[in-house]
Amino acid sequence: MNQNITLTVNGREKTLNIDVRSSLLEVLRDQLGLTSIKQGCGVGECGACTVIIDDDIIDSCIYLAVWADGKSVRTLEGESKNAVLSTVQKGYVDEGAVQCGFCTPGLIMTTTSFVEKNRGKEISHEEIRKAHAGNTCRCTGYQTILTVAGKCLEPGKEPDE
Amino acid sequence: MFPLQRYEKADSVQDAIRLLSDNPEAKVISGGTDVLIRLRDGKKAYNQLVDIHDLDELKICDITADGTIRIGAGISFSEVIASDIIEKHLPHLHKAAETVGGPQIRNIATIGGNICNGVTSADSASPLLASNARLIIQGPAGKREVALSEFYLGPGKVALDQNEILIAFTISKQDYSGYSGDYFKYAMREAMDIATIGCAAACLIDGNQLVDLRLAFGVAAPTPIRCKQAEEAACGEIINEALLTKIGDALAEDVNPRTSWRASREFRLHIIRELAERVIKNAIENAGGTLT
Numbered sequence: 001m002n003q004n005i006t007l008t009v010n011g012r013e014k015t016l017n018i019d020v021r022s023s024l025l026e027v028l029r030d031q032l033g034l035t036s037i038k039q040g041c042g043v044g045e046c047g048a049c050t051v052i053i054d055d056d057i058i059d060s061c062i063y064l065a066v067w068a069d070g071k072s073v074r075t076l077e078g079e080s081k082n083a084v085l086s087t088v089q090k091g092y093v094d095e096g097a098v099q100c101g102f103c104t105p106g107l108i109m110t111t112t113s114f115v116e117k118n119r120g121k122e123i124s125h126e127e128i129r130k131a132h133a134g135n136t137c138r139c140t141g142y143q144t145i146l147t148v149a150g151k152c153l154e155p156g157k158e159p160d161e
Numbered sequence: 162m163f164p165l166q167r168y169e170k171a172d173s174v175q176d177a178i179r180l181l182s183d184n185p186e187a188k189v190i191s192g193g194t195d196v197l198i199r200l201r202d203g204k205k206a207y208n209q210l211v212d213i214h215d216l217d218e219l220k221i222c223d224i225t226a227d228g229t230i231r232i233g234a235g236i237s238f239s240e241v242i243a244s245d246i247i248e249k250h251l252p253h254l255h256k257a258a259e260t261v262g263g264p265q266i267r268n269i270a271t272i273g274g275n276i277c278n279g280v281t282s283a284d285s286a287s288p289l290l291a292s293n294a295r296l297i298i299q300g301p302a303g304k305r306e307v308a309l310s311e312f313y314l315g316p317g318k319v320a321l322d323q324n325e326i327l328i329a330f331t332i333s334k335q336d337y338s339g340y341s342g343d344y345f346k347y348a349m350r351e352a353m354d355i356a357t358i359g360c361a362a363a364c365l366i367d368g369n370q371l372v373d374l375r376l377a378f379g380v381a382a383p384t385p386i387r388c389k390q391a392e393e394a395a396c397g398e399i400i401n402e403a404l405l406t407k408i409g410d411a412l413a414e415d416v417n418p419r420t421s422w423r424a425s426r427e428f429r430l431h432i433i434r435e436l437a438e439r440v441i442k443n444a445i446e447n448a449g450g451t452l453t
Contacts, residue, residue, distance in 0.1 A: 001168065021165045023197075043198045044266055045353060056239065056268040062197045063269065064163075064190075066170065067214050110264070133352030134263025 005069035009034070010078025018065050025049045025060040027068075028075060036076035036105035040136070047135030050106035051075050057113045059134070076105035079112065087157060088112045091148035099139030107135045107145060115152045123153055163200050167209040174218050174299055174326050180211045181324035182301055187211045189326065191219075191235060194262070194270040195278050213326065219273065221329060222246060228334030234273025234327040239264075241272055241285075251332065252447065253342030253361045254288040260346040261285075263353045273327045276309070279317040279384070286313075286385035287361035288344050290377035293336040300325035313384035340365050340373075341448035343440045347432050349423070356380055357424045360436035364444040369400050369453065374408070374441065381416040381433050388415035391437065400445055401453045405438045412437055 006015045009032060018027050028034040028051070040048035042061050049061040052074040079086040085093065088111045098104050114131040128149045129142075137145065151157070167184065171177035181187050187209045190196045200207045213219065219235025222244050230246060241247055241258040248255045261267050261275070261284050275283045276296075286309070294309045300322060309330070312320050321327060342363040348354035359379035365372045374395040376388040394411035398404050418429035442452060 001165070019162065020168045021162045023163065026162065042201060044194055044262075047263070047265060050265060057265050058269050059265045062193055062201075064193060064197070064212070064214070066212075130352065131264055134265040 003066060005066060007068045007070065008072040010074060020064070020066050022065040023061050024051070024058075024063040024065045024068050024073070027065040028060060028073070034075045034077050038102055038105065040102070045136070046103070046106075047110065048103050048106045050109045050135060052109050052113050055113065055117070057110050057134075074109065074112075076108055079108065086112065088115060088148065088152055091152050092145075095144040095148050095151070097140055097144035097148050103135060103137045103139075107132070107137065110135050111145070111149045111152065114149060118153060121153075123150075125150070163197060164203065165200065165208055165210060168212065169210070170212045170214075171216065174213070174216060174328065177211050177213050177216075177326050178299060178301055178324055181326075184209060184211075185323060187323075189213055189277075191274045192237065192269045192271040194266055195274060219271075219328065228338070230332040230337060232272060232330045232332075234277075234329055235271050236273075238262075238267035238270055238272065238275075238285075242267070250337045251288065251292055251342065253291060253344040253363060253444070254285065256342075256344040257284040257288045257346070257359070257361065260344070260348075260356075260359075266353075272330070276312070276330075277319055277321060277327055279313065279315075279319045281316060281382065281384050282356045282359065282380050283385065284344075284346060284356060284359055284379065287359050287377035287379045288342065288363075289330060289332075290385055290387050291342065291361040291363040291375040292332045292340070293375070294330045294332050296330060297328045298325050299328050304328070306331075310387060316383045337363075340375075341444050343443040343447060345436050345440050345443075347436060355423070358418070358429055358432045358436055360433070360440045362437075362440045362444045364441065364448055364450075366400065366445060366448045366450045369450065371395055371398050371400050371404065371445070371450075376408075376412075376437060376441065378416060378433060378436075381418050381429065383417070383419070386415065388412055388437075390414040395441075400450055405441060405452070408441065409434045409438055 001020045038048035040046035044059040044062040051060045169180045190210045219233045221233040238258040238261045275285045340363045344361045346356045347358045361377045363375040379385045390411040391408045420426045
């Protein structure tokens with residue numbers, strides 16, 4: 001049950017021969033070695049498998065890999081450029097918004113998409129919470145994560161590129 | 162790897178109908194947030210799929226020349242939320258879409274799937290019912306239309322043949338023009354949860370008179386329901402606190418919630434009454450009315 005798909009992964013076009021039964025998570029991890037993406041719950045509850053597809057976050061564990069054909073996928077691996085962390089990644093480091101790290105790659109993609117969509121807008125604390133509701137973190141208590149998202153939206157924080 | 166036996170991608174609605182007709186065992190997948198989870202769970206009923214994900218034909222969201230709002234079945238909840246048409250004319254549907262799952266789920270789950278899976282807790286069902294939504298369904302013999310109120314046959318059962326596709330929802334101008342609306346989802350958590358009770362109301366007011374009330378619930382019965390007794394008690398009445406009590410009393414005839422691990426029947430009855438009063442009050446106030 002194989003099929004070819006062509007997609008852009010972290011800025012590079014790839015043509016892959018995939019099994020149509022695969023989730024996007026499986027293709028990204030097993031065929032491309034992008035192991036930042038974690039399978040946590042496997043049912044779209046925890047967000048550890050979050051990636052950005054054409055600007056929107058999705059749970060890659062319940063997303064058929066064939067759906068990514070012709071689309072652009074971003075994972076944590078593509079966020080730092082020339083060994084320089086993205087603004088959001090640096091924010092997570094500075095605030096200590098990481099403990100065990102299992103949820104971090106997914107959360108950083110969620111924060112990144114949120115910050116990119118809301119730069120320059122007045123955003124409430126409630127909106128930040130709501131935007132991160134699809135990612136579970138069992139260590140940090142979320143406060144530091146929400147602080148990062150707020151700080152990344154402050155005036156003067158330049159986009160990464 | 163999902164335990165799929167057979168997978169076919171449809172390149173149009175017509176193609177999907179043909180593929181479904183050719184294989185009576187096949188089921189439709191769109192956003193996948195229910196189907197892929199059931200499949201991973203080992204449910205054999207879902208191991209042969211016809212994929213209608215991302216079909217352009219199902220992505221319309223517009224107002225036709227006669228004022229009818231059309232909402233494509235393949236629109237994601239994030240697209241429902243982003244639609245100016247829905248935010249302006251169907252505020253209760255806009256609000257309901259905001260309460261679905263979390264951001265990742267809203268980006269992929271479709272409004273059509275939410276209705277076609279037939280569950281009583283579907284957040285989009287009660288607002289669509291409150292606005293007399295109709296369904297446009299396409300099958301081998303062509304298109305047909307059915308009212309959403311006639312679409313639900315029982316828990317998980319809808320009036321959709323195996324080889325039919327839900328194309329869009331339509332709401333006629335007379336069913337939204339002048340109406341204000343509100344929705345409230347009562348759940349254990351504020352996100353990533355299934356409704357314990359969902360309540361939608363659409364109100365048409367004239368000064369201090371409640372000209373028309375449409376009240377709908379999810380999880381208050383085996384399927385999403387409209388509340389005919391409560392609506393009859395309300396229509397044409399003067400807006401005041403006593404009217405809210407009267408509507409609450411009449412509601413008892415309309416609803417039939419169950420006891421489940423989420424909540425008991427008694428608790429749900431309490432929440433139903435409380436939500437009806439709050440949601441109707443909000444809808445009236447959104448229309449510029451005040452309770453005296």
